[in-house]
Amino acid sequence: MKRRRWMPAPWLSLCLLIMWLLLNQSVEPGQWLLGAFLAWGLPYFSQSLIPYAVVVRRPGAIVRLAVRVAIDILMSNLAVARIILGKRELHRFSGFMEIPLDMRHPYGLAALSCIVTGCPGTVWGGLTEDGRILTLHVLDLQDENEWVSIIKDRYESLLIEIFEYPEAAKPRHEDMPT
Numbered sequence: 001m002k003r004r005r006w007m008p009a010p011w012l013s014l015c016l017l018i019m020w021l022l023l024n025q026s027v028e029p030g031q032w033l034l035g036a037f038l039a040w041g042l043p044y045f046s047q048s049l050i051p052y053a054v055v056v057r058r059p060g061a062i063v064r065l066a067v068r069v070a071i072d073i074l075m076s077n078l079a080v081a082r083i084i085l086g087k088r089e090l091h092r093f094s095g096f097m098e099i100p101l102d103m104r105h106p107y108g109l110a111a112l113s114c115i116v117t118g119c120p121g122t123v124w125g126g127l128t129e130d131g132r133i134l135t136l137h138v139l140d141l142q143d144e145n146e147w148v149s150i151i152k153d154r155y156e157s158l159l160i161e162i163f164e165y166p167e168a169a170k171p172r173h174e175d176m177p178t
Helices: 010-024 029-045 059-085 106-118 144-163
Strands: 095-100 122-127 133-138
Touching (some): 010 029, 059 144, 106 122, 133 144
Antiparallel strands (some): 095 133, 122 133
């Protein structure tokens, strides 16, 4: 039987309450009460939808990843702008490529898909059923080995450090399959 925690995500609840008050532009008691109910109720009633417990074990890796992603998004924006606004070069071409992945954690794969799609010029094309091969579309595909290195060394390695430790792979509920 699945057991629910009374306050499953206190930080999320606090953020939801603050967001509710900001969106309503009011600090009236009624808004506090409704916001507090929603901030508690949404995480409480959606606990069963989250199969894996989220445990932050490597905050330094999260910060390093966030900095890398921010820099890469900025650089990708500049590169795409150069391609669109610059001279038409004949040797530029876009295409799909496949990248082998070592990561298996579903939250890590979801984060990788957000990172890849968030960087202009790249789009997550799909993942094989076994989760071992990522299909990536690249706007300016010059060197496939460079893209494999970017995905594996810059992103996947940190995502593995963040998500794939023994406790992260265990389901939250005993009756859920791994």
